[in-house]
Amino acid sequence: MKILIKHALLKNNLVDILLEHGIINAIEPEIIEDDARIFDAKYHTILPGLVDVHVHFRDPGLTYKETIEKGSMAAAHGGFTSVFAMPNVKPVVDNPEILKGQIENNKNKSLVHIYQFAAISSNLISYKTTNIEEMADLGAIGFTNDGHGVQDAETMYQAMLQAKVVNKPISAHVEDDSLINGGVMNAGSAAKKLGLPGMNSLSETSQLARDLVLAKASGVHYHVAHISTKESVNLLRMAKKEGVNVTAEVSPHHLLLDDEMIEMNNPMMKMNPPLRTLSDRKALIGGLLDGTIDMIATDHAPHSEKEKSGSMLTASFGIVGLETAFSLIYTHFVKSGLVNMQTLINWMSKNPAQQFNIDAGEIKVGAPANLTIMNLDDPYRIDVNTFLSKGKNSPFIGEKVYGKTMATFVDGKLAYESGGNE
Known part of the structure; x- marks a missing residue:
């Protein structure tokens, strides 16, 4: 038609x-x-369809939170025509057979294009890499253990080497578990004021520093998921100057919110990585404006009402973002006069399409x-x-x-x- x-x-x-x-x-x-x-x-x-390189559709295994169908409806409602799904469903997308089924389900159930990530290691937490070559051949857009940091340097390095051979990116949730200490928000004055355990920002930056060294040695396209600290921005800026093939995303909530805005024990403000300090937030905005950070991604993380109620001590990490991302970024960055519309299109469509090599991000004949x-x-x-x-x-x-x-x-x-x- x-x-x-x-x-x-x-x-x-x-x-x-x-x-x-x-x-x-x-x-x-x-x-x-x-x-x-x-x-x-x-x-x-009229704009090019938006591209989100980081969503959680929870299907299969966690469909009480979200389904492929409902997630894709939310994406279309938010103006997104392409999304990249994380592999932390049940069962985890960590072998060729599961990946084939997941790609088929995505195709059959979605209103938008879904590009499927596969896991770096078995069940997202083992020290043994998955069959990266075969899953790349089957159509995995890249490899990630999102939801978990890769705790072992050798595992990450081997995954990078294998991903480099098949020309696929590694997307990293950078988080050293030994520095989390049961935290539910950023470690700092706001956490102390509320009497809540804090997550040390070193958990992100220490693992990022390790991965950037490994990325330089391997030559892989290394992508940093949901960057959140000023130290991470500085590390990323230095790595790019040194020629490391690295890109990064930032989520709207880390651009617009910080831990001083958490004035009460509010589960809706609980996400991972957590909201950091005002100085971190300013650094993220600065990194986005100067090109150190390449794109905006929502980290769309739906949960049930029960899971996001009560206390931050027990509530699940994460917020939804597909249906609010464009309006929030347009209002705070374009409508305010900070950037023009083309810059927003670059952040939310053109750059992610180019960096992940999909045909999107432009309005032109053909x-x-x-x-x-x-x-x-x-x-x-x-x-x-x-x-x-x-x-x-x-x-x-x-x-x-x-x-x-x-x-x-x-x-x-x-x-x-x-x-x-x-």
Whole structure:
């Protein structure tokens, strides 16, 4: 079916866009196509579909938290057309047979493109690397033990060497377990004030320093997940100057929140890595602005209401992010005048697509018809009742933002359309 998007604002120019056979067939000031279905963009802004390299869809094994179907609906609602799923489901995606089944499930159940990570080591915690070569051949986008730091340097180094051979990235959740000490938030004055055990930021930076040395020796594309400390930004900046093939992501919550904002024992503010200090948050923003940090990723982590209630001592780590990320970043970075829209597109679409070598991030004739239409003019409040994710665990509920998704197209098909009341 042909779809003709009318009255779309593309880089401040009013255009029509014709979608056919899953690609963008034409972009003109006016297109007349009698046999196309008309979609009126109503003079809203059209952007390349967003790309999130870090999501948790919990399926299989944890579907009370999220499913592939619901997670993909949430992605489309947030303007995302491509997401990268972590392997920490049950069973863990740590062998070729499970990976084949997972990729098939993703394809059959999702409204958006899902690129599947496989585990670095068996069950995410063993010291034996998985069959990286075979899983790369089967279509793994890369390898990660997300949710766990790789505790053994030899395991990480061997994984890097194998990933380098098959030209796949290693994405690292950097965390030294020996420095966590049962913490539930960042170690510092805020934790002391609340009487809560703190997580030492050295747990991140010490393992990152180790991995950057290994990455330089191996030559692998090494990607740092959810970077959170100023020391990590400095290490990353130095490594890039030395020619290490390293990229990094930062999550919206680490850009917008810090531990001084945790004024009470609030499970919605519990995530891993934890919210750090104001100086850490400023360093993350600085690293994003100067290109040290390459992209924004949500670390979408849905949990049940029970798991995110009560005390930070017992609640699960993590928040949802797919349905709030664009509006939060647009409001705080673009609407505020700090950066322009193209910079946001680079952070949330073009850069992740380029760094992970997928065909996304641009609107041009011949490109895949993965697009999102955003209302940038009318403010709204983030409302948990409009979430399509099973997870409702967000500290941003009620915040006034701009950048509401009006429609999302995946391969030329309408994956989400606002009903007007969301």
